[in-house]
Amino acid sequence: MIPDAFAHEMIRRxxxxxxxxxxxxxxxxxxxxxxWDAELTGEPTLYGDVNLVFPARRAGAGCVIKICWxxxxxxxxxxxxxxxxxxxxxxxxxxxxADNAVLLERLDAGRSLRDLDLLPAAEIAGGLIRTLTVxxxxxxxxxxxxxxxxxxxxxxxxxxxxxxxxxxxxxxxxALATDLGIAAGDDLVHADxxxxxxxAGTRLPWSAIDPKAVAGDPEHSVPELMxxxxxxxxxxxxxxxxLGVLVAAGKLDAEKARAWTIVRAVDYWLWALGVGFTEDxxxxxxxxxxxx
Numbered sequence: 001m002i003p004d005a006f007a008h009e010m011i012r013r014x015x016x017x018x019x020x021x022x023x024x025x026x027x028x029x030x031x032x033x034x035x036w037d038a039e040l041t042g043e044p045t046l047y048g049d050v051n052l053v054f055p056a057r058r059a060g061a062g063c064v065i066k067i068c069w070x071x072x073x074x075x076x077x078x079x080x081x082x083x084x085x086x087x088x089x090x091x092x093x094x095x096x097x098a099d100n101a102v103l104l105e106r107l108d109a110g111r112s113l114r115d116l117d118l119l120p121a122a123e124i125a126g127g128l129i130r131t132l133t134v135x136x137x138x139x140x141x142x143x144x145x146x147x148x149x150x151x152x153x154x155x156x157x158x159x160x161x162x163x164x165x166x167x168x169x170x171x172x173x174x175a176l177a178t179d180l181g182i183a184a185g186d187d188l189v190h191a192d193x194x195x196x197x198x199x200a201g202t203r204l205p206w207s208a209i210d211p212k213a214v215a216g217d218p219e220h221s222v223p224e225l226m227x228x229x230x231x232x233x234x235x236x237x238x239x240x241x242x243l244g245v246l247v248a249a250g251k252l253d254a255e256k257a258r259a260w261t262i263v264r265a266v267d268y269w270l271w272a273l274g275v276g277f278t279e280d281x282x283x284x285x286x287x288x289x290x291x292x
Contacts, residue, residue, distance in 0.1 A: 001026055001054075006047040010069070018069075025067060028099045029054055032065055036094055036103050040065075046109055048210065055106065062106035063093060072212075074100045079137045080213035083188055088131035089208045090199075107207055111200035118232040119245050121195055122225060126249025128198060128208055129190075129221045133250075136188040136215035143189065143216025147181030150174075150267050157270045164273055165266065169288055173266040176259045184216040194224040219256040222246050223264035227283045239290040262292050 002022060010018040033039060038058040046053040050069040057063065068074050074095070081092035081102070091105035113121040151174045158170050190197075192212040201207050214220065225246055226239070233239045243261070247254045269284035 001029070001045060002052065003045055003047055006052065014069075021069060025052060028067055028101065029065060032067075032096050032099055032101055032103070035096065036065070038063060038065065038103065051210075053109075058093075058103075064104050064106050065101060066104055067099060067101045070100060072100075074102055076140060076213045077211055078102055079140060080188055080190070080211045083134060083137050084132060086203070086207075088128050088204075089190075089211065090201075091203070091207075104209075105201070105203065105207075107199040107201040107209065109199060113195035113198040113206065114229075116195075118229055118242065121229075122242055122245045123249045124206055125193065125195065125198060125225050126246040126252075128206065129193065129218050129246070129250035129252065132190055132208065132221075133187045133218040136186055136213075140188065140213050140215045142184065143214050143220055144181045144184040146214065146216075147177045147184060147263070150263060151177035151181065154266065154270070157274075161270065161273055165269065169262075169266055169292060172292060173263050177263045180217070180256070180259055180263065186215055187218055189214045189216055189218055189220050191220060192224065193221040194228040196228075217253075217256055217260065218250065219252050219260045220264070222250075222252070222257045223261040223268075226261050227265060227268070227280070227287050230283050230287055236290040239287065243291070258291055262288055 002025060007022055010022060033056070036058060038056040041055045041057055043055040050072045052067050054065045055062070056065050075097065078092060078095045081089055090107060092102060093105060094103040096102070113125060154170055154173050154177070158165055190208055190211045191214045192210060193208060197210050198206050198208050222243070226242060230239065233242055243257060246252070247257050265284045265287045269281050272280040272284070
């Protein structure tokens with residue numbers, strides 16, 4: 001029922017707490033199936049970094065039961081999906097707060113925007129950013145606070161790692177984050193919008209999944225669409241072209257999109273170095289070199 005790779009990684013990261021949570025999953029799924037009058041299909045369980053996704057059926061229609069480790073706040077995800085109500089995003093069918101779980105429309109997990117060429121995929125993703133830009137519901141974490149935290153911590157984090165980034169980029173990130181935080185808006189933003197988080201479906205051609213919801217500027221969705229496929233961009237000019245496609249398709253502010261991309265790339269770069277990643281820091285460096 002639980003893929004070995006997911007179980008091993010959960011236990012590696014979370015020890016006994018992760019092991020106990022994994023033991024609880026079968027009972028949670030059984031309880032949710034009864035609550036939602038759903039039945040598992042027996043197909044392989046899918047998984048992300050902190051969640052398990054069980055294919056199921058309810059009233060003859062395909063659906064999935066998604067159960068999340070407590071690090072992922074299902075309440076924010078559910079609030080975002082309720083607000084979008086299936087417009088540009090997977091349709092929320094029900095919520096199980098006690099189990100940190102949601103019941104979702106079934107999409108095609110085997111087809112994502114990773115399967116398309118880069119610029120056509122970026123055009124679709126940019127259009128989704130615009131579709132998803134609606135007033136944020138109450139209680140969603142605010143980008144003004146997130147940007148202020150980055151501005152305040154980027155220099156200490158750099159020093160703690162032995163100053164691995166050029167100092168001018170740290171200074172630029174702190175300044176940009178300060179300005180972005182002051183001017184942050186109130187729109188609902190999908191803060192984990194990468195090409196693998198846009199799946200094909202039947203109700204809509206493409207739908208966003210797995211939102212990490214924040215309230216602020218839609219341009220905050222751009223950075224992951226830049227760095228996750230930057231290897232497909234041949235040179236700096238191609239990186240600029242990719243940004244231009246996302247901005248045009250999403251009807252975004254070009255300078256805000258550039259600023260958020262630099263800020264989030266440096267923030268992620270420092271985090272990735274801290275946990276020992278090797279490939280992502282290289283991608284972040286290339287992105288910042290092209291845009292800063």
